[in-house]
Amino acid sequence: MASKSLKNLTAPLSGNNPVIVQILGICSSLAVTVQLKPAIVMGLSVMVVTAFSNLVMSLLRNGVPSRIRIIVQLVVIAALVILVDQVLKAYVYDVSKQLSVYVGLIITNCIVMGRVEAFALQNKPWDSFLDGIGNGLGYAAILVIIALVRELLGSGSLMGFRIIPESMYIAEGGFYSNCGIMLFPPMALIIVGCIIWAHRSFNKDLQEK
């Protein structure tokens, strides 16, 4: 793998992350991150959709007149989202139910169309495919970090397993209590803010003047 192609894969993980640098896909990262499991599934679904929509659009890029390209993109992305939705329903039904409309709403996720418009239409299929995987992974990584904080502090568990022992809770005679505000979307936005804060204090070149 040439190093230039590899860069398409690694850049979106940190320096050009879709959520915390390009600020795309914020809504779904607030909506599906109450628990870790749906967040991981959602991240992987978006990764599959971005990767294959990038690949397909890159293959079609010379044959599609630019006037109708949005319609074509929508058809491709919608078809992929329906495929992902069906697979989720078949294999992880409970998670699919938890995610409810948000799987269908991947089609409106700005990352998918943003990468197709900004990258796949100007680049070769292999590079586009890697770019899609990279952006999907970058999105999934942020989702996992947010969900980790929210599930641990909001419900005291991870992936559904209890981390904070029952005996520590006030109801059982302990002193601890779950932080209920973590279950509300506004707190997810504050966590995204904290991640951006930490990320930019390490990557000084990203700081706005």
Next chain:
Amino acid sequence: MKALRNIVDKLKPTFSKGGKLAFLESTFDGFETFLFVPNKTTQHGAHVRDCNDMKRTMIVVVLALVPCLLFGCYNTGIQVGLEGWTAFLYGLVRILPMIATSYIVGLGIEFTAAQLRGHAINEGFLVSGLLIPLVMPVSTPIWMVALGTAFAVIFGKEVFGGTGMNVFNPAVLARAFVFFAYTPQMSGETVWFSDWKMFGAVDAQTGATALEQLATKGEMQWSALDAFLGFIPGSFGETSTLAILIGAAILLLTGVASWKTMVSVFVGGAATAYLFGAFGAFDYPAYYHLLVGGFAFGAVFMATDPVTSAQTSTGKYIVGFLTGAIAILIRQVNPAYPEGMMLSILFMNALAPLIDYYVVEANIRRRQNRVKTVK
């Protein structure tokens, strides 16, 4: 006094530029200006010039809070069946750890942030640190107070640029955070009564606050006089309208708080309450709304915050009126929260800059029109 001055002067070179502990300059400066009125004067910018610096102004607010604090201690004891000095002592023992926690956590963050930025430590959390314990229920665990304070100072104040730059009042924000994060510990029927059996306190009685009784039953078990004097369950500082009014008098006589905001909050609240009463939304007298819950406390000490409230004169009337009106609106219309003052203050904090902007714009337009007519 002289000896203290000498010690400070002797230490000063160590903390100034070139000294051994120069990196702690802000911290040293903070303590020095806390002990002695600084001799620096403001050099530029459109500031009101006065012999008082910000620390001296803020200490007046702390003094104004003392009646609420003292009565709050006494009432906390009364509510668990104690009398006289034991009641007062009981309340004091309950609130002192909360005050200490909020000051240690808040000042710790404030000093660190000022030091990192190289700013002078200014208002230094003096008022917010006392307000936070006063708006918490008696039985709030200490670690929740610490967490609420930390959240309010970091996300309400420091991320916006520190003292004077905050959009939201830190004390209300701390209360809002703890309320939404730990709802079971902050509301319901048992929280207002203490579970500590000290000095012979009777077993925890349970019962709803006056506000909850009004919301659910349409009447309360206390008389209006009790509610005015403050012998009802509630957060430490908010129960006694009389103590709050003494504080308000101190603030207004010294000119620290704006009477425009304060009066218009009460007017807005009263107008809305009477409006609801006229339409038959409740059977009790409408002025009950001004006596129970955190209405008076919020109006006097929180809505008048010089940083987060409106800056223009007309803006103060509008923001104050809406704060009172929305508080009663939330109490009456939203069944989930019996108390609306906290949310209405935060909401108007967010709107205050916008209202100021339009007030200034309208003024500019009026003066432009005046110039046109002269021509």
